[in-house]
Amino acid sequence: MFQWQLNHLDIAVLALCGLLLALLRSSYNKRKLRTQISLPPGPRGLPILGNTLDMLWCDEQQAVTQWGKQYGDVVLISLLGGRNVVYLNSPKAINDLLEKRSRIYSDRPRFPLVAETAGTSWNFGLTPYGESWRLQRKIFVNKFGVQKANEHTKFQEDSMKPLLRLLLQSPEQFLDHIELHANRVIMKVVYDIYVKFHEDESVASLRAAMQLFFESTRPISYLVESLPIVKNLKFLWPGSLGRRSVAEMRRVTEQMVNSPFAAAKTRIDQGDYEPSYVSDLLGKLSTGSTLNEEVIRNTAAVAFQAGSDTTAASSTAFVLAMTIYPEVQRKAQAEIDRVIGTDRLPTIQDKGDLPYIFAVYMETLRWHTVLPQGVPHCLQEDDVYGNYFLPSGSIIVPNIWKVLMGILHDSNAYTDPMTFKPERYLSPDGTIDFSVDPRKYAFGFGRSRICAGMHFGENSVWIFIARVLATMSISHKIDELGREIEVRLEPTPGLISRPFPFQCAITPRSNQAKDLIVKD
Numbered sequence: 294m295f296q297w298q299l300n301h302l303d304i305a306v307l308a309l310c311g312l313l314l315a316l317l318r319s320s321y322n323k324r325k326l327r328t329q330i331s332l333p334p335g336p337r338g339l340p341i342l343g344n345t346l347d348m349l350w351c352d353e354q355q356a357v358t359q360w361g362k363q364y365g366d367v368v369l370i371s372l373l374g375g376r377n378v379v380y381l382n383s384p385k386a387i388n389d390l391l392e393k394r395s396r397i398y399s400d401r402p403r404f405p406l407v408a409e410t411a412g413t414s415w416n417f418g419l420t421p422y423g424e425s426w427r428l429q430r431k432i433f434v435n436k437f438g439v440q441k442a443n444e445h446t447k448f449q450e451d452s453m454k455p456l457l458r459l460l461l462q463s464p465e466q467f468l469d470h471i472e473l474h475a476n477r478v479i480m481k482v483v484y485d486i487y488v489k490f491h492e493d494e495s496v497a498s499l500r501a502a503m504q505l506f507f508e509s510t511r512p513i514s515y516l517v518e519s520l521p522i523v524k525n526l527k528f529l530w531p532g533s534l535g536r537r538s539v540a541e542m543r544r545v546t547e548q549m550v551n552s553p554f555a556a557a558k559t560r561i562d563q564g565d566y567e568p569s570y571v572s573d574l575l576g577k578l579s580t581g582s583t584l585n586e587e588v589i590r591n592t593a594a595v596a597f598q599a600g601s602d603t604t605a606a607s608s609t610a611f612v613l614a615m616t617i618y619p620e621v622q623r624k625a626q627a628e629i630d631r632v633i634g635t636d637r638l639p640t641i642q643d644k645g646d647l648p649y650i651f652a653v654y655m656e657t658l659r660w661h662t663v664l665p666q667g668v669p670h671c672l673q674e675d676d677v678y679g680n681y682f683l684p685s686g687s688i689i690v691p692n693i694w695k696v697l698m699g700i701l702h703d704s705n706a707y708t709d710p711m712t713f714k715p716e717r718y719l720s721p722d723g724t725i726d727f728s729v730d731p732r733k734y735a736f737g738f739g740r741s742r743i744c745a746g747m748h749f750g751e752n753s754v755w756i757f758i759a760r761v762l763a764t765m766s767i768s769h770k771i772d773e774l775g776r777e778i779e780v781r782l783e784p785t786p787g788l789i790s791r792p793f794p795f796q797c798a799i800t801p802r803s804n805q806a807k808d809l810i811v812k813d
């Protein structure tokens with residue numbers, strides 16, 4: 294009988310043929326897919342320019358939401374140079390792609406104008422999915438993740454008193470006070486620097502760098518990548534960028550990254566410091582470790598940049614909501630009075646006993662979306678979703694605002710979405726119903742890219758809400774003719790959104806509340 298014995302060479306040749314066949318088949322399948330299925334729908338673009346002009350001269354959030362209504366859950370637009378931007382407009386599309394397929398959806402696109410003006414290499418929140426990002430995120434999460442967030446609560450609580458005192462003294466400047474407070478918390482925890490005033494030198498560089506950052510992340514930035522000549526046509530750059538020299542813009546960011554770190558280090562060297570993110574990590578430096586001073590300095594600056602404006606924006610949105618919805622304020626204060634009493638301030642330990650306050654926090658995150666379009670992700674491989682082909686390299690934008698304003702219509706959870714209604718999260722027995730938790734969207738997506746400071750941020754915003762409610766009454770400001778000054782939620786445009794400045798009246802709830810604020 295015929296017998297065929299395989300030697301090592303035959304096996305190797307067979308394995309190679311198998312591999313080749315598999316590669317050919319996969320490439321054939323991909324080509325077939327490209328021709329058989331179509332790109333997602335989207336607004337018709339111009340030849341060569343694609344939808345570039347739409348992106349330059351429109352309110353992006355409005356345009357994107359309109360496209361969502363017209364074209365559905367997944368919308369694609371193309372930019373000059375062939376770059377595709379895919380908008381995800383439903384919780385299902387976001388979950389299916391950014392969560393379930395996070396392996397290939399966790400990269401970041403290049404931010405060419407940020408790279409030009411501020412540099413991106415120091416900021417792991419903007420760097421590509423890879424080893425360096427992984428290392429820095431790990432270090433960061435070790436200090437700010439769910440396990441560690443509670444280690445910072447003491448300062449988050451203590452810093453509320455100086456804020457409440459400022460609100461007593463000059464309530465009309467509440468927006469500045471909230472910003473000072475947010476900066477103060479993050480600067481103390483990260484660098485052990487106590488920010489004294491709103492205009493304090495230590496945060497001036499952050500303010501200037503954030504302005505740069507907002508302007509550099511506008512849609513025009515992708516044009517710089519598609520058409521490098523735009524780099525030299527500075528009159529096309531958004532906001533103030535065109536009027537400033539690149540060297541000056543770089544200096545601002547370098548100052549934000551370097552100055553507080555240097556100040557913290559000097560104090561540590563002199564032995565005159567309290568523990569902070571920087572001192573803890575500097576204490577762990579050892580030869581041969583992947584941790585080094587540069588990584589500590591850069592990740593500290595990321596916390597400073599990502600953690601200030603976001604918490605200030607949410608806290609401000611809460612004050613606006615309380616101005617417009619006095620009945621919510623009354624209910625929340627009644628819960629605090631009932632559970633905590635009036636002779637002490639709530640602490641983070643009380644969170645679980647105050648479900649209505651937690652519902653107010655959740656509704657604050659939903660009602661005003663701080664990052665309405667998240668931070669863009671980037672697709673690393675060609676992919677197929679339903680009947681759509683999604684090309685590798687596409688910029689993927691989760692339309693968080695649309696989702697938080699429109700999702701779950703079927704379950705009635707987010708009906709009447711423009712109204713601030715904490716009751717949406719409460720079960721009939723008064724406990725929280727987490728099935729419609731807006732945190733699933735407000736903090737971004739994918740185990741690897743979800744907000745790395747969400748637990749810390751939650752504690753900051755929650756304690757702000759609870760202590761302001763415990764001690765202050767927020768209401769409409771009255772004008773000279775005795776009329777209420779009308780206010781409404783109008784979000785500022787940009788990557789990080791705040792409510793546009795508004796007026797309100799903030800007064801102590803009672804003499805007892807005042808005593809709690811004033812006494813040490």
Ligand code: HEM
Nearest residue numbers: 418599600603607663664668736737738742744745746750
């Ligand atoms: C209300 C407060 C906050 C909100 C709503 C918020 C929201 C977000 C969102 C939507 C993202 C994008 C996630 C994605 O790519 O899908 C993000 C990323 C990030 N956030 Fe937050 N954030 C908040 C507070 C903070 C705080 C306090 C810190 C730091 C202490 C922080 C640090 C970061 C970092 C480092 C990233 C980038 C993560 C990465 O790319 O690996 N955030 N945040």
